[in-house]
Amino acid sequence: MESLEDFYNQIALAIVELNEDRARELAIRSINEGLDLLKVIERGFGEGIRRIGNLWEDGDIFLPELMLGGNIMQECMGLLLPHLKSKNKSYSPGSIVIATIEGDIHSIGKTIVATLLNANGFEVYDLGADVPAEKIIDVAIEKEADIIGISALLTTTMIGQKKVISLLKKQGIRNKFKVILGGAPVTEAWTKECEADGYAENAIDSIKLVKKLLSK
Numbered sequence: 001m002e003s004l005e006d007f008y009n010q011i012a013l014a015i016v017e018l019n020e021d022r023a024r025e026l027a028i029r030s031i032n033e034g035l036d037l038l039k040v041i042e043r044g045f046g047e048g049i050r051r052i053g054n055l056w057e058d059g060d061i062f063l064p065e066l067m068l069g070g071n072i073m074q075e076c077m078g079l080l081l082p083h084l085k086s087k088n089k090s091y092s093p094g095s096i097v098i099a100t101i102e103g104d105i106h107s108i109g110k111t112i113v114a115t116l117l118n119a120n121g122f123e124v125y126d127l128g129a130d131v132p133a134e135k136i137i138d139v140a141i142e143k144e145a146d147i148i149g150i151s152a153l154l155t156t157t158m159i160g161q162k163k164v165i166s167l168l169k170k171q172g173i174r175n176k177f178k179v180i181l182g183g184a185p186v187t188e189a190w191t192k193e194c195e196a197d198g199y200a201e202n203a204i205d206s207i208k209l210v211k212k213l214l215s216k
């Protein structure tokens with residue numbers, strides 16, 4: 001087999017070239033060859049879709065192509081993510097309600113984080129995308145969650161992350177949950193401004209963050 005770097009690059013290229021058959025073939029190969037699927041996702045598929053985002057931002061491709069790239073990515077995640085699932089179902093170190101905030105349909109990164117948390121034994125309630133702040137809070141109360149995770153990929157929807165925290169304060173239940181943020185535009189400064197408990201830039205850091213918060 002070629003070097004791993006080469007392999008990740010081939011995946012990224014298949015996504016950038018919107019070559020659905022090739023992307024699917026490489027996803028299946030990753031599973032069959034027992035590769036570290038999280039690395040395959042982050043460094044292969046994730047890298048490819050980020051490059052597509054940049055091409056779109058620079059006007060080098062158009063919306064239908066961005067959408068096709070998103071679809072291919074999702075199809076491949078559908079193949080890969082079930083293989084990340086497993087382990088420790090009998091023991092849950094904690095529970096988390098996770099969603100992409102209202103107005104925002106970006107779900108790929110949030111789903112990766114949810115799947116990896118689940119694979120690490122956490123009880124995960126993934127509410128999907130475009131979810132109102134009120135609903136996220138209702139489910140967190142109902143499930144007695146330890147953590148609320150909120151994803152936002154658009155600068156225009158990030159404000160919804162702040163809204164969840166404001167509503168928790170208003171209801172006098174802010175200290176019942178740790179609230180964590182994620183999504184490409186989220187920064188340390190934004191996390192502070194929202195008075196959230198933390199943020200993570202990728203799925204692996206998300207697991208570390210959740211474990212750290214639950215050990216406090």
Ligand code: B12
Nearest residue numbers: 053070104105106107108109149151154155182183202203
């Ligand atoms: C794929 C994609 C789409 C797909 C989404 C498919 C889907 N079901 O998710 C489609 C084509 C539908 C789409 C639509 C749109 N998109 Co779009 N899209 C992207 C793209 C290229 C990649 C996003 C992605 O999946 N990345 C890969 C994953 C693995 O990374 P991630 O999402 O960042 O997630 C990781 C971390 O952030 C973190 N994380 C994520 N969530 C969480 C949550 C928690 C709690 C934690 C701890 C961590 C965490 O861990 C994840 C795993 O590593 C980005 C470009 C980019 N650079 O982000 C643009 C981008 C986000 N889109 C953009 C735009 C503008 C749009 C549209 C408005 C376009 C339009 N005119 O219609 C619409 C949005 C409609 C809406 N109301 O939401 C802009 C946003 C610009 C801005 N400043 O707000 C971007 C940045 C493109 C660009 N460069 O301009 N998009």
